[in-house]
Amino acid sequence: MAAKGAPKSVQELELILSGDNKVKVAVDGVLRGKFISKSKFLSVAKDGFGFCSVIFGWDIHDTVYPKELLISNRNNGYRDLLAAIDLSTYRRIPWENDVPFFLLYFLDPETKKPISVDPRGTLRKAVSQVEAKGWQCISGIEFEYFQFQETPYSVVEKKYVDLKPLTPGMHGYSLLRPSLNNEYFHDLFDVSLKMGVDIEGHHTETGPGVFETALAYTTALRVADNATLFKLIAKSIGIRRNILPSFMAKPWANLPGCSGHIHVSLKDTSGKNVFSLSPDEIKQGGRKDARYEDVQFISQEGEWFISGLLDGLPHVVPLLVPTINGYKRLAGGEAFWAPNKLTYGYDSRAASIRVISPPSCSPSATRLEIRIPGADVQPHYALSAIFLLGLRGINKKLVLPFPPVSQQQAQGDEAQVVKLPTSLKDATEKMMQPGSIAREILGNEFVDHFGGTRLHEVNVWDSAVTNWEREFHLQILGFKVLIVF
Structure with missing residues (x-):
């Protein structure tokens, strides 16, 4: 279901953005994104643009996963993925002067197939299987x-x-x-x-x-x-x-x-x-x-x-x-x-x-x-x-x-x-x-x-030391031993 007022074509998109000079885009999951100029956005609206794959190689605190996972890793140079713009997700952000906003989904830049772990792509694939049943x-x-x-x-x-x-x-x-x-x-x-x-x-x-x-x-x-x-x-x-x-x-x-x-x-x-x-x-x-x-x-x-x-x-x-x-x-x-x-x-x-x-x-x-x-x-x-x-x-x-x-x-x-x-x-x-x-x-x-x-x-x-551990063990000099006679 498209958002209210979402453009159905690049031509409609140009009309919707006629009074804007920038656009905000984001990837689902832990929401990450950026502002891009309107001219750049319009130029990539149809075919997508490169977006660093490290968003699938970071944890929520931007620590790179130590295990080399397949999507984004040191061996592939944290390469770009193809970010496709979902025009149906068009909204405006009220607390940011109504800047236009769109969500993305990700494709492999070589095969143009959806990235297996992209949250929106994963759900789109699941929904399509159900839709095949009518x-x-x-x-x-x-x-x-x-x-x-x-x-x-x-x-x-x-x-x-x-x-x-x-x-x-x-x-x-x-x-x-x-x-x-x-x-x-x-x-x-x-x-x-x-x-x-x-x-x-x-x-x-x-x-x-x-x-x-x-x-x-x-x-x-x-x-x-x-x-x-x-x-x-x-x-x-x-x-x-x-x-x-x-x-x-x-x-x-x-x-x-x-x-x-x-x-x-x-x-x-x-x-x-x-x-x-x-x-x-x-x-x-x-x-x-x-x-x-x-x-x-x-x-x-x-x-x-x-x-x-x-x-x-x-x-x-x-x-x-x-x-x-x-x-x-x-x-x-x-x-x-x-x-x-x-x-x-x-x-x-x-x-x-x-x-x-x-x-x-x-x-x-x-x-x-x-x-x-x-x-x-x-x-x-x-x-x-x-x-x-x-x-x-x-x-x-x-x-x-x-x-x-x-x-x-x-x-x-x-x-x-x-x-x-x-x-x-x-x-x-x-x-x-x-x-x-x-x-x-x-x-x-x-x-x-x-x-x-x-x-x-x-x-x-497993490597973290918590407040509970300090409160429970810091002042204990040794374990109590219960001796039963």
């Missing part, structure tokens, strides 16, 4: 995120401890708390709309200074772009008001983490929700499942999609939880509504896959909510994995391997539930195993590169 990938994303009364300078001076929350206390769905920072709270909503990032819901969430924002349900690529841009919007608005929003999954050990729940469904060419039941099935009280003595209000294709997720999710967890810190959020489990087991359930927030269907919603709104990701999720990668696993389940007509979580709890079968990997290291090693489902759906090149970047973060973490 279906459209539809999604929505919800972010929870802390806000601090801090600046980029103050957090460094404080060494990232003793940060002041935007508001104290736990105030989920509060009508009063946004009054304390009224302009900032409303700017997040209003500026997002100006930038073409549609929002369905916006409110306080439980936790000191925590907000939750639900991005409007739309096509998968559009919502993934919107999710990345929303983080940019929040940080850009916040920095102008000495407010620092954080999309870290688990900033504090004793407080709930921040989720990045992803809702998905499929739509056919007539606009019908592929996961919804037919009117006759709804009149009959749903689809009966004799195996689990259950009534289902989701279609057979929807059930196969769920089965595909259950079969493959353990192999793709790093695409849903990509950081060391994200697994601290999952460690809290159901106590913090962060499911860390392989489960599904009907309108159950205790399950990792929540099935939202009648009577909880209208048939047209039938969908799945994937509750594993935190706010640190890379949305293009996560959606690629989700839709490819679901499509695999449909193609293979996979059956549900166990009953919904409510029946497991009632029957005392919870001990049989598979736990998801509990660390980035374990999750990445499982993803990178020969013959993994991740390799099957995403390809070896993607898995080897992305897995290499995740193992780099593991190595950085």
Whole structure:
């Protein structure tokens, strides 16, 4: 789905930019980009331009990956890639004098084929596989995120401890708390709309200074772009008001983490929700499942999609939880509504896959909510994995391997539930195993590169000395020994 007012040709582009002298472009993931002159932009709008490949060879702090990964490395001289401009992503940035803005995707300069690890290219490829079946990938994303009364300078001076929350206390769905920072709270909503990032819901969430924002349900690529841009919007608005929003999954050990729940469904060419039941099935009280003595209000294709997720999710967890810190959020489990087991359930927030269907919603709104990701999720990668696993389940007509979580709890079968990997290291090693489902759906090149970047973060973490270690060990002269007589 193109952004409102997006040009359909280079000729339209020239008209849109008639009053401008520069353009801003960016690559998705950790948003990186630059300004280029209008004349340069118009000259490369059709065929693209060279962009240093090191953006795929850096971590988030611009440290070059020590392992020579395939896309960008010392051996290939950190060569240029071909940056193609996606005209459909046209927007203007309200806080930068409405400068025109476009997103990019990357091609190999020799073969002109998409780069395997480009976030937008990865999702475009996944979506095209689903579209080959005559279906459209539809999604929505919800972010929870802390806000601090801090600046980029103050957090460094404080060494990232003793940060002041935007508001104290736990105030989920509060009508009063946004009054304390009224302009900032409303700017997040209003500026997002100006930038073409549609929002369905916006409110306080439980936790000191925590907000939750639900991005409007739309096509998968559009919502993934919107999710990345929303983080940019929040940080850009916040920095102008000495407010620092954080999309870290688990900033504090004793407080709930921040989720990045992803809702998905499929739509056919007539606009019908592929996961919804037919009117006759709804009149009959749903689809009966004799195996689990259950009534289902989701279609057979929807059930196969769920089965595909259950079969493959353990192999793709790093695409849903990509950081060391994200697994601290999952460690809290159901106590913090962060499911860390392989489960599904009907309108159950205790399950990792929540099935939202009648009577909880209208048939047209039938969908799945994937509750594993935190706010640190890379949305293009996560959606690629989700839709490819679901499509695999449909193609293979996979059956549900166990009953919904409510029946497991009632029957005392919870001990049989598979736990998801509990660390980035374990999750990445499982993803990178020969013959993994991740390799099957995403390809070896993607898995080897992305897995290499995740193992780099593991190595950085393993060599780090944390405040906890100093607090726990600095004054201890030796280990206590318990002697039993």
